[in-house]
Structure formats: C-alpha cells, structure tokens
Amino acid sequence: MARATLQSSDLCRGLDESAIDQVLNIGKVIHFAAQELIFSQGQKADAVYLPCSGSQLVERSANTGQRQVLAFLRQGDYLGLNTSDQFLYSAHTLEPSHMLRFASHDFYDLASGLPVLRDNVGRISNQVLARALDHLFAIGQKRAHERLAFLLWQLWSRQAASGRSDKITLSMRRTDIGDYLGLTLETTSRAFSRLRSDAVIATQGRNLVQILDESALCALADVK
Amino acid sequence: MARATLQSSDLCRGLDESAIDQVLNIGKVIHFAAQELIFSQGQKADAVYLPCSGSQLVERSANTGQRQVLAFLRQGDYLGLNTSDQFLYSAHTLEPSHMLRFASHDFYDLASGLPVLRDNVGRISNQVLARALDHLFAIGQKRAHERLAFLLWQLWSRQAASGRSDKITLSMRRTDIGDYLGLTLETTSRAFSRLRSDAVIATQGRNLVQILDESALCALADVK
DNA sequence: CGCATGTTTGACTGTAGTCAAGATGTGTGG
DNA sequence: CCACACATCTTGACTACAGTCAAACATGCG
Numbered sequence A, B: 001m002a003r004a005t006l007q008s009s010d011l012c013r014g015l016d017e018s019a020i021d022q023v024l025n026i027g028k029v030i031h032f033a034a035q036e037l038i039f040s041q042g043q044k045a046d047a048v049y050l051p052c053s054g055s056q057l058v059e060r061s062a063n064t065g066q067r068q069v070l071a072f073l074r075q076g077d078y079l080g081l082n083t084s085d086q087f088l089y090s091a092h093t094l095e096p097s098h099m100l101r102f103a104s105h106d107f108y109d110l111a112s113g114l115p116v117l118r119d120n121v122g123r124i125s126n127q128v129l130a131r132a133l134d135h136l137f138a139i140g141q142k143r144a145h146e147r148l149a150f151l152l153w154q155l156w157s158r159q160a161a162s163g164r165s166d167k168i169t170l171s172m173r174r175t176d177i178g179d180y181l182g183l184t185l186e187t188t189s190r191a192f193s194r195l196r197s198d199a200v201i202a203t204q205g206r207n208l209v210q211i212l213d214e215s216a217l218c219a220l221a222d223v224k
Numbered sequence C: 001c002g003c004a005t006g007t008t009t010g011a012c013t014g015t016a017g018t019c020a021a022g023a024t025g026t027g028t029g030g
Numbered sequence D: 001c002c003a004c005a006c007a008t009c010t011t012g013a014c015t016a017c018a019g020t021c022a023a024a025c026a027t028g029c030g
Helices: A002-007 A017-026 A104-113 A115-141 A144-160 A174-181 A185-197 A214-221 B002-007 B017-026 B104-113 B115-141 B144-160 B174-181 B185-197 B214-221
Strands: A027-032 A037-039 A047-053 A056-061 A067-073 A090-093 A097-103 A167-169 A201-204 A208-211 B027-032 B037-039 B047-053 B056-061 B067-073 B090-093 B097-103 B167-169 B201-204 B208-211
Touching: A002 A017, A002 A047, A002 A097, A017 A027, A017 A097, A017 A104, A017 A115, A047 A104, A067 A115, A067 A174, A067 B115, A097 A104, A104 A115, A115 A144, A115 B067, A115 B115, A144 A167, A144 A174, A144 A185, A144 A208, A144 A214, A174 A185, A185 A201, B002 B017, B002 B047, B002 B097, B017 B027, B017 B097, B017 B104, B017 B115, B047 B104, B067 B115, B067 B174, B097 B104, B104 B115, B115 B144, B144 B167, B144 B174, B144 B185, B144 B208, B144 B214, B174 B185, B185 B201
Parallel strands: none
Antiparallel strands: A027 A097, A037 A090, A047 A097, A056 A067, A056 A090, A167 A208, A201 A208, B027 B097, B037 B090, B047 B097, B056 B067, B056 B090, B167 B208, B201 B208
C-alpha cells in the first residue's frame, strides 16, 4: 500500500524505482483508528505524513474554543510538509486510516540529496498555498450555500481524479464542514437543504451526496 | 536601497557578501507610482519581487466582481515567490514604491546553486502559508471588530520589528481593509468606531491609528 | 428495540450588508 | 491662502443572512 501511494503521488513524480525505494526505506506505515489524534498544534514538528487510506482532518483551535478546520485530507494529500519547527495545527483521522510516516530529519536529509524530490516538495508547498487562498476567498466572499458548493466541488473534483462518479461520500460531520466553511452546523445543514431543493445535489443518508447539476455547482462554487 | 533591503531580509539571511552581490546582480530596482499595477492574476509568473519602499496590496478577484485582498506588503515581505506557472493573484502598489525585481529563471537558477538561499525560500514559503492560515482563522471565526483588531495587530507587530511606536499609518483605504477582512467598507468603518469608543485605539485623520490598549488589542485579535 | 449521537427544521435574535445622507479630508485652481 | 470639488469615510435606517436556542427527526450501535 505504501509503495502504491508513493508511486502515484506528486511527491515522487519523476523519481525512479530505486529512489522510491530510498523514500520507502525511511518511512513506516502506521494505522490510526477513527477520530484518533495524529498530532497536536504546538507540538514539535518531527514528522511528515502521507495518507494511504482513510480520511483525515486538519484544524486550528483558539484559546476561546473557536475552531477553524483547515483541510480535509485523503490519499494523494500531504500532512506536515510545510511547517516551521512546531505544528501550527492539529490533525486527526475521520475514518480508520493508514498513514505513511517519515521522521522530519530523515525526510529532509533524503530530499536534500534528491533534487527531484526536493523540487516536488516545493511544488506541493505551492499547491497547499494555492488551496489555502481558494479557501480564504470562499470564506471571505461567499454566502453559506455557495461555500458548501465550493467544498463539495473540491471533494468531488479531487476524487474524480481517481475514479469518475457523480457521488461523494462524506466522512466528516456537519460540524466539521461548518468549521471548515466558517458556519455553524445549523447553517451548514440549511445550506445542504437549499442545494437539495434547488436540485443541485441529492442526498442518500447523511453522508452520500449525489451531484445532479454539475454546472450549477461550479457556478455556485465560482470555479472553472 | 536594494542592498540594504537584501541585507536585512530573511531571504538573504546567512548569505555572505559575495553571495548577496550575486543576488543583487540579477535583480533590478523598479519604481512604481501609487496604485500602479505590478502584475495580474493569470499572467505568466515570470518574476519575483522584493518591496524596498512603499506598500503594496495582493488580491484575488472573481468573475462576479467579488474581491479578496490576500495581503498587505511592505519592506521585508516577498511577492511572487510561491507561485506555480501563473500568478494566482494580482498585485498593485498603494503608495509609490521601489521594488527589487528578479526574473524567475534567474532567481531559481541562482537559488539552486546556493543552498542557503534555497532553504531561505522554503522557510519564507512556510511563513507565507502560516500567515494565510492566521488570516483564514480570523475571517472564518471572528467578528467584525475582532477581525479589524487582528489586522491592526498584524500591521503594528510587523512595523514594530523595525521601529517601536504606538502609531500605525494606514496606506490602504477602508474598502481594501474590508476586502481583506471579508467585510464591507461600512462595517469596517463601524469596527473602527467601535474600537475607538472602547478606547482600544485613537485615530488622527483617516490614516493614522494610535494603539491605546495593546493588551485589549491582543485579546481581541486572539494572539500571543 | 432503545438509546446515543448526529441532523434537520422551526422560531427568534443579532450581526453584518445595503442604501442613502451627511461629514471630513485632500487636492486644485483662482 | 482660500474656496471649491472630489474622494473617502462615517453614521443612520432598514433589510437580509447567519447564529442561537430548542424541539423533532434520523441513523446507527449495543
């Protein structure tokens, strides 16, 4: 599983088999239960993680109890790559997950000897920033149901990269979505209802969303 | 001016004089008038800039006319460092400004031969991301006057790095502040009034803010 | 089946947005 | 140097969107 994750990752794009072996060599697959803490905000940033299976959540919380969810992760994403010496956020799993873990010093030592890997890390940093800017725009400028459309489009387009389907399975709660979008869970729920009644999406159970009108979703999300 | 900017920059931290000369060699100081465009969103990202004087604004706008201000810059900041092949945002000056400009290929060629410079670029990327996450948290979770406190604290603590003073000169309009904080200019203005009546700040003219109660400002901004 | 957890909906409140008028700066030309 | 005109900012009145509190409704697990 670890090898498959690496081979299909942007991180190892352009690396030959032997280089991938070197990367694999310093990593270790760890299993986490659902809702298990991976690391905490403020903790020494001593590791880099690659999700191999399951889904994870990245969040920042304040003394005041407020919480901002920063990202939802899955296979193909990265965790802990762009940190100073302390983690600026916490991460925990949503579903049971396998994560490929690298000790930071091992990882950066290896990267400094593999220019391709090093460049990939830089490229990924840029992607992470680009995503943060999209997120910022959505939260700062859009209305509730548009923000939800933005998230659904994000989730959908990222999973579409693997297998084409008009369905999304949500592994997070409404509260998590709300905290990602800067909304309460009630407003989030109403946003779901609105997209449903506007026939943009349909839902089966709590966690399965079907996209009925892709172009409407894009328009609301203001993408493409 | 360019040399002084570089010497005091995080970008050139740890570089010796000859290395700084090399950097200086590939750069060129350009002067911009107030409110002049530096580059546009979508344009090929062919340059990196360092503000030497004046102040600048980074923004993203949508087809719908909505605008999110992403950052206010001044000496000590960076512009265009963390981009893919196209700029993901536009930048223009607020005041007349001198900017040190590097062609991207020159800059990255040089960086690949100077490990210290390369590492500094990575560190700066992380700072940029860290700031974006702070921004995200503020917009997603705080109320209007708290968001303004957050911005004032940011501006104040960054200028405090140079010379200690309890005053901040704002080079941007209320609209710009509103678009940075995800508020309208009217709400922004009311937030100023509120901080004023709560004796957190005082204002002299439109653009000069005096910080009366630093601890209240920090508490509202939820920092430190 | 029953309970716990999570979600939806309803009624009401509060914060920020909109529209509009008035005040305060800022720059220019007489 | 003053007067005027334009920009920008502030304030007010009203509206709309999202937040709060609360109850009813699902869903899933033991």
